[in-house]
Amino acid sequence: PPIPRDILFLLDASASISDEALNEYKAGIQLALDYLQPDDAFNIVVFRADARALFSSFVAPTPENILKARKYVKGQSTLGKTDIYTSLAPYVNRSRVSKRPYMIFLITDGKSTTGSKLENDDMIRRILGENTANASIFSFSAGSKDTNRFLLNFLSYKNRGLSLHEERLSETHRTFVRYFGSLAEVLVADLNYDISGALAHDAFPRELHHLFRSQPLVVYGRAKAGQDIIDLRVVGRNRDGGREELILRKRLSEAQPGGQSLALRWAAQKIYHLIAERSMGNNPNADAEIAALTKKYNIAVPY
Template structure:
């Protein structure tokens, strides 16, 4: 695997790091950072994660990257709210922790999940309520419903976490339904933290359940392991109006979970709206702006003339109104902005299927965008045909098994299963079964031959009698 990145954030950075790979960075006079791997080639057995943050300040950071294409203006707008402690009033919460204990979580992933759960329990306030749900081939909850975070209940929860083991399949749907089912109390924030490697194949069905059952809850996904299903967890968090956190190694559980719970404990900026002004016509995606948490950026893709415009961002922090006026500039002109706008629009259109729109309606609108911008989607694909011979024509094809690179920390035995390695007669039983099948086939064949011979003899005798 080789990686070469150019990062133009639009404002000064205080931090630029790679979590799992060694990197080298340089910065030019335009404040553009070039990032390369320290090693020329590395094994592709885990995700590459690049994290960065702006220099903190009391004013909102804003950047606007623009592109003109086919007579239209496209912009990528990023606004980071100012760092202000103590906005709004903190409310007691109902926390539902859902943990994946399927076979793919065996090893380091299970250790990370346990450490994350214990940290989450330690951050609960006395007025909070909580529950723990685990799932593999079946779903099990620690309590019948959310209970108070009393010392006795927390001690019981820690023992429960210690007893968790990874085995079985990944039946996520019942666990997701159970976690999102529940009436939100007016004086509480209901937050669901879902810890998994996302090893599932029914994403569309899961997205529909999130859209239908979310209500006033908020869903926060935590990716566990070296190669989680980032597509599923990112989109699930977007539909759940939460955020996605990735934990790739045990040593970062504390820092990543601390950052997540600092956000969850901070007042929510909900009901976010953008006032573009009466004279500005824009096509903005995503249409439904997610809740924001302290230090989290607001990223919007816009089609329309907005460079240099002043917009008003409004929302609600706790029980108090929040408002910021921001002038959009600073990023300059960049190629590819139209493609980012198109991808965000396609992603939002695909989400609308979970909200009740028909397949035909969504397909028509996606095709218009995807074909117009030459993008791959569920309904469009790009096919490349290479006619260069890869072997001499006089040589026959040879088939063989190709080894698969498992993600770092995965156990093939736990994920795919294996023959028992203990002192059991499994191999003997398998051999006897094969021999029995061969014997049955032989009896069937020779039985048919014997019956045919007997019939021939009878016909011969009948002929002699009437001759």
């Protein structure tokens, strides 16, 4: 059975969000409420320059609480300035007794408009450093060409989540509920992995999101010439808090060739990792490594 989750919907209702976009976001949340599991807990926070929660703490998805949530979401309209950091930080920088997966769905265009707004790299570093709640951030945006996708992508990447942008505004509510539904069942939480030998240096992503029933778990690596045996160990936590472990030993000589497309996907994953390291200030050689990879694999980097 899936692991019960604590779900936080964090909805941007500031003036930088168009009325059409907000209506789509609201419709998506309304549909997503139907995907909450009986043992889940949830809350809804609407933010502009500051954040306001519907409930004082996470609550069970009872019919009464779902009805309150629907009314709260329905009554929102666009207004005021945006401060993403001030709104998000209190919900990651908090002590939690519960070991349930804590998943924040950050629904925003990623644009802070207050005078105290932070630069992208600064906000990513701060949120990661303050994430004592071990929250996974799943960002979602739609429509606007001005969306700060760099911020949303790397907030999620560094906080063990995923990020999705829907270009077609009219499809936003459907896309969001599919996204939310694909993350509805956590089978194993708090994953970590080890991979054999020299492969560990060139395996990406370095940190994994939870194992979901409807989401693939993919690790890309590059083996040196002559290496045949690959050992991979994935460890996590099940519903009862017990340890789950998967150990794989495979021979590359028995694997199907991946072709150039696999090499491109590995290179893209490494570039993504290097961009995140550059944002964190952890790798002074990141730009040179990114340039070498983009040249070798002919990859266009949007950041």
